Amino acid sequence: MKILTLETTCDETAAAVVTDRLEVLGAVVASQDDLHARFGGVVPEIASRAHVERILPVIDETLRRAGVALGELDAVAVANTPGLAGSLLVGLSAAKAMCVALGIPLIAVNHLQAHIYACRLASRQEVFPCVGLIVSGGHTSLYRCLGPLDFELLGATIDDAAGEAFDKVASMLRLAYPGGPSIERAAEKGNPRAYAFPRPFLKDLDRLDFSFSGLKTAVRYTIAGPGRPDFQQVQLAQQQVADLAASFQEAVADCLAGKAVLALERTGMQILCVGGGVAANQRVRQRLEEETRRRRVRLHVAPLRLCTDNAVMGAIAVERYRAGLFEDLDLDVYPGVARQTEGDSPVFATRKPGQSPGNV
Numbered sequence: 333m334k335i336l337t338l339e340t341t342c343d344e345t346a347a348a349v350v351t352d353r354l355e356v357l358g359a360v361v362a363s364q365d366d367l368h369a370r371f372g373g374v375v376p377e378i379a380s381r382a383h384v385e386r387i388l389p390v391i392d393e394t395l396r397r398a399g400v401a402l403g404e405l406d407a408v409a410v411a412n413t414p415g416l417a418g419s420l421l422v423g424l425s426a427a428k429a430m431c432v433a434l435g436i437p438l439i440a441v442n443h444l445q446a447h448i449y450a451c452r453l454a455s456r457q458e459v460f461p462c463v464g465l466i467v468s469g470g471h472t473s474l475y476r477c478l479g480p481l482d483f484e485l486l487g488a489t490i491d492d493a494a495g496e497a498f499d500k501v502a503s504m505l506r507l508a509y510p511g512g513p514s515i516e517r518a519a520e521k522g523n524p525r526a527y528a529f530p531r532p533f534l535k536d537l538d539r540l541d542f543s544f545s546g547l548k549t550a551v552r553y554t555i556a557g558p559g560r561p562d563f564q565q566v567q568l569a570q571q572q573v574a575d576l577a578a579s580f581q582e583a584v585a586d587c588l589a590g591k592a593v594l595a596l597e598r599t600g601m602q603i604l605c606v607g608g609g610v611a612a613n614q615r616v617r618q619r620l621e622e623e624t625r626r627r628r629v630r631l632h633v634a635p636l637r638l639c640t641d642n643a644v645m646g647a648i649a650v651e652r653y654r655a656g657l658f659e660d661l662d663l664d665v666y667p668g669v670a671r672q673t674e675g676d677s678p679v680f681a682t683r684k685p686g687q688s689p690g691n692v
């Protein structure tokens with residue numbers, strides 16, 4: 333069985349062909365980093381327009397690399413939640429068009445579940461039940477994952493996502509976008525104890541939430557105190573940039589490792605799976621390894637190529653195919669994060685009575 337998986341939740345246009353034996357026959361990721369770099373972050377309207385231009389060439393190239401003809405596909409899977417509304421729509425529309433033209437079923441992929449499934453895919457062994465930690469540009473959340481399609485939210489960031497904080501702090505330090513890899517590089521020559529940045533909620537054992545907005549402000553005030561709108565003009569020495577980057581990265585890594593461990597203790601689970609762009613960070617990986625080794629917990633962190641957005645992790649569609657979970661062609665996009673499900677429909681924490689989930 334061969335499934336074409338599409339991923340356009342944010343600023344990567346990606347496709348892959350996977351089999352029911354979880355083999356990857358071909359995969360392509362077209363990054364948009366160059367388009368968003370000068371803005372220091374993803375501009376949603378630019379992202380969706382770029383998806384429109386790239387989706388068909390990306391699908392073509394994926395099928396060519398896989399050596400698979402359109403007629404050999406058994407289903408098309410697409411990430412339809414969560415993400416940027418306009419970006420999600422491009423992937424969903426392409427998937428629907430292919431399903432109609434080829435007369436094959438449509439499968440919905442939850443992007444966050446897919447990030448955790450990257451661990452299942454790479455390890456080639458069962459990883460469920462586990463605690464799932466997703467750390468990306470848009471999300472920082474902990475889940476009790478009873479199965480690949482059965483997630484219960486334990487906690488999440490109350491403001492910025494970890495990756496978002498990396499990107500914004502990089503911009504303050506005038507490092508290149510995307511900020512995560514730039515901060516990691518700058519931090520190599522820095523002292524992680526040079527600045528005592530806050531670790532929000534770390535000591536609060538009642539919460540499994542994160543907060544990175546205050547940490548970001550702490551970096552900003554270290555560069556130049558409050559009431560200094562000219563802080564962008566402050567000249568920082570190279571060593572200062574390295575020390576700020578290392579100290580910031582250490583604070584984020586401590587928060588992620590601390591809350592992941594608390595979630596393991598709370599749930600009594602013995603396996604931790606970690607995915608998302610920030611999971612590519614070596615210091616974050618190291619801190620998670622230290623904490624899990626001490627507690628004899630099995631740790632699976634997605635391999636680097638599967639941390640940032642890709643369509644290979646859409647192989648989770650195989651689980652839905654096996655469970656007979658196919659979608660009608662009126663399937664919508666759900667940009668917000670579902671906190672729980674009611675039957676097969678996502679329920680949104682911020683949804684008001686009568687409001688469609690697609691509008692959250």
Ligand code: KG4
Binds near residue numbers: 498510608
């Ligand atoms: O998972 P992803 O590709 O997209 C979302 O679903 O958001 O994550 C992108 C985020 C960006 O904020 C980027 O700065 C961050 O992941 N990132 C990193 C690293 N590589 C990417 N953060 C820290 N260290 C890295 N090496």
Ligand code: ZN
Binds near residue numbers: 447468609641
């Ligand atoms: Zn992602």
